[in-house]
Amino acid sequence: MSENGGEFSIIDRFFSSGEATGPWFCKGVGDDCAIIDIGASRIAVTIDMLAMGTHFLPDAAPEDVGFKALAVNLSDLAAAGAVPRAFFLSIGLPKKDDGWVSRFSRGLMELSRRSGCALLGGDTVRTPRIPKADENSPAVFSITAMGDLPKGMGLTRGGARPGDDIWVSGTLGDAYAALKYRWGHWAIAPKAFEQLRVRMDRPEPRNALGRLLLPIATAAIDVSDGFAQDLTHVLERSRVKARVDWDSVPRSEALRSLPEEQQKEASLSGGDDYELVFTAPPSRRREIFEAGIASDTLVTRVGTILPLESSDSALTIYDATGGAVALKSEGFDHFA
Numbered sequence: 001m002s003e004n005g006g007e008f009s010i011i012d013r014f015f016s017s018g019e020a021t022g023p024w025f026c027k028g029v030g031d032d033c034a035i036i037d038i039g040a041s042r043i044a045v046t047i048d049m050l051a052m053g054t055h056f057l058p059d060a061a062p063e064d065v066g067f068k069a070l071a072v073n074l075s076d077l078a079a080a081g082a083v084p085r086a087f088f089l090s091i092g093l094p095k096k097d098d099g100w101v102s103r104f105s106r107g108l109m110e111l112s113r114r115s116g117c118a119l120l121g122g123d124t125v126r127t128p129r130i131p132k133a134d135e136n137s138p139a140v141f142s143i144t145a146m147g148d149l150p151k152g153m154g155l156t157r158g159g160a161r162p163g164d165d166i167w168v169s170g171t172l173g174d175a176y177a178a179l180k181y182r183w184g185h186w187a188i189a190p191k192a193f194e195q196l197r198v199r200m201d202r203p204e205p206r207n208a209l210g211r212l213l214l215p216i217a218t219a220a221i222d223v224s225d226g227f228a229q230d231l232t233h234v235l236e237r238s239r240v241k242a243r244v245d246w247d248s249v250p251r252s253e254a255l256r257s258l259p260e261e262q263q264k265e266a267s268l269s270g271g272d273d274y275e276l277v278f279t280a281p282p283s284r285r286r287e288i289f290e291a292g293i294a295s296d297t298l299v300t301r302v303g304t305i306l307p308l309e310s311s312d313s314a315l316t317i318y319d320a321t322g323g324a325v326a327l328k329s330e331g332f333d334h335f336a
């Protein structure tokens with residue numbers, strides 16, 4: 001679910017009473033997934049709506065759009081530690097375009113098969129065409145994805161405790177750097193851009209790792225709005241603060257070819273990484289490295305959870321000289 005400031009506050013303000021209106025009740029509104037008790041087990045449910053022009057460049061390959069539309073939902077399931085099982089798809093298109101939909105479907109179903117997450121239903125609607133807009137700009141897709149969890153389990157943002165390590169999967173900043181290049185803002189060598197572009201167009205949801213972390217991690221979130229902003233969501237929900245060491249923040253070789261200020265902007269404030277940020281006590285380090293090996297996913301320890309004290313900010317990122325790294329922005333918010 002996209003629950004960054006602006007978007008989530010609309011749902012929270014106008015639609016959420018915070019009270020149970022039926023037997024299916026979820027305490028954790030604002031987590032990556034709603035975690036619902038259904039008798040002997042639990043299901044995790046997430047919904048994401050994506051729009052051409054907002055979440056995708058208008059000239060993005062339809063196969064990539066389809067792949068990513070499902071990937072971002074699977075990433076929310078990964079953050080809950082849930083195994084993806086099924087999804088539902090709604091498409092709004094401004095015109096009948098079988099070629100586009102067929103290519104969109106190819107990318108989407110490739111990931112569906114690979115992840116064992118089956119399409120179980122959907123709906124389509126013709127959306128009004130906006131004069132002068134890009135061909136596909138009013139195209140919107142909404143995916144609701146569901147996964148299963150053992151009884152009583154499920155990772156949320158709320159469990160980080162003082163003394164916990166802070167971990168990151170994979171590397172951060174690649175997708176944002178690719179976007180900055182596509183916007184014409186940053187210069188990047190062709191070979192490096194090709195590596196970054198794959199991370200932007202085809203993010204790999206970390207479901208195998210997320211499932212292994214289920215009995216180990218104390219809190220988790222996936223990085224959609226930027227590492228600093230998403231970690232701050234964990235800190236707020238867990239009522240703790242954190243220190244992170246900039247030198248430890250995992251960056252790809254391609255990102256490291258850019259000036260350090262751009263690396264900082266991309267990996268700390270950029271978004272669209274779909275990596276997991278999670279916390280766990282130091283006693284679980286070996287198990288986490290083993291989970292990384294078993295899921296073929298890089299895991300890196302980047303900082304520590306601290307007790308909350310008033311008067312200082314919740315998240316501080318230190319560079320090698322001990323100075324605090326200034327954040328470029330608070331991550332991005334499509335509605336801000």
Ligand SMILES: [Mg+2]
Binds near residue numbers: 076
């Ligand atoms: Mg999320």
